[in-house]
Amino acid sequence: MMKITKKNYTQIFGITVVLLAIFRCASIDRAASNGAAVASADTVSTDAVADSVAVDGMDEITSAPVAEIKPIGRPSLFFNADGTPVKNRIYSVPHFGNTFPDQNDVQLAAAQRHGVKAVLDREDAERRKSELVYVGNNPFFHVDRLKNSIPYLVPSASELLQDIGRAFFDSLQTKQIPLHKIIVTSVLRSKADVVKLRQHNSNATENSCHLYGTTFDVCYNRYKTVEDPQGPRRRQVRNDSLKWVLSEVLNDMRRQKRCLVKYEVKQGCFHITVN
CATH class of the missing domain: 1.20.5 (Single alpha-helices involved in coiled-coils or other helix-helix interfaces)
Structure with a gap:
């Protein structure tokens, strides 16, 4: 080893x-x-x-x-899917008298509840301007030449009149009807005005709703065409067609409990009180 x-x-x-x-x-x-x-x-x-x-x-x-791009949500109320304006139909109401049945006693109760103390005469109305607002020609309505009333309303009634005129414009637009203003024929009346009016109008009551600044009349057989004075003439529209559209607007307002409405046959107007 x-x-x-x-x-x-x-x-x-x-x-x-x-x-x-x-x-x-x-x-x-x-x-x-x-x-x-x-x-x-x-x-x-x-x-x-x-x-x-x-x-x-x-x-x-x-x-x-x-x-394909599809719209989200409900379709437009004003335009079709292809972008063209929607033309809504005119439906009117089934029967003017039945749809607008609010007689003077019903409207008077609302007027006394929402209005001012009855105006005695024009001097009294001038002293009450703190409770009333002036109602003159407006982009949405025209005030006729007033013979037996003065252009004042309580604020809530003035707002109602403004909203009716605006809604009437909107409805005409969606139905592709040339714009027309509603015409206001009567507003606040003094007790002196009522006495004078009753001499030639048996339909006028002594204890009128107009005394309280809550009530106004809008005629249904005349309208003021909206057009450019220097431009072309607008196409003619039958007063009946405009009346049907106005009746739709008033029916909506009444259903919303914003007003009471009576269809006046002899006076050719809708008698309206704020509610």
């Missing part, structure tokens, strides 16, 4: 360590080379897939038909 000296053991151990170090370095280089190759292959594969997806997606976007 060969005896290993301390010197020989040291030499063998050193050689072994060097060989192991060389082998380890070679293994690391080979692993790095393989990893780079795999990474390169993965990159190429990923890019290829991404390009494929992009191209396929583009083909789908290009070839897919464009979806």
Whole structure:
């Protein structure tokens, strides 16, 4: 048996360590080379897939038909789907007398509830201007030449008249009818006016709703055409057609409990009191 000296053991151990170090370095280089190759292959594969997806997606976007855009929510009240204005029909009301049956006693109770103290004469009306508002010609209505009344109403009645005129405009617009203003024929009456009126109008009552500034009359057989004085003439519209539209507006207001309405046959007007 060969005896290993301390010197020989040291030499063998050193050689072994060097060989192991060389082998380890070679293994690391080979692993790095393989990893780079795999990474390169993965990159190429990923890019290829991404390009494929992009191209396929583009083909789908290009070839897919464009979806029709549909409106969201309820259809417009003023325009059809093709953009043309909606022309609403005129319905009128079934029967003027039955639809507007509010007689003087019913309107008088509302007038006394919502109005001012009965006006004695025109001087008294002038002193009561803090309780009343002036009612003159307006973009939405025309005040006729007043013979037996003065142009004042309580604020709530003035607002009602304004809203009726505006709603009448809106209704004419949706029905594609040339604009016309309603005509107010009677507003606030003093007790002196009522006495004078009763001399030639048996329909006028002594305790009139007009005394309280809550009531006005709008005629249904005359209207004021809205047109440019320097422009072309507007097409003629039958008063009956305008009356039917106005009756729709008043019926809506009455259903909303904003007013009481009586259809006056002899006077040719709607007798209206704020409610």
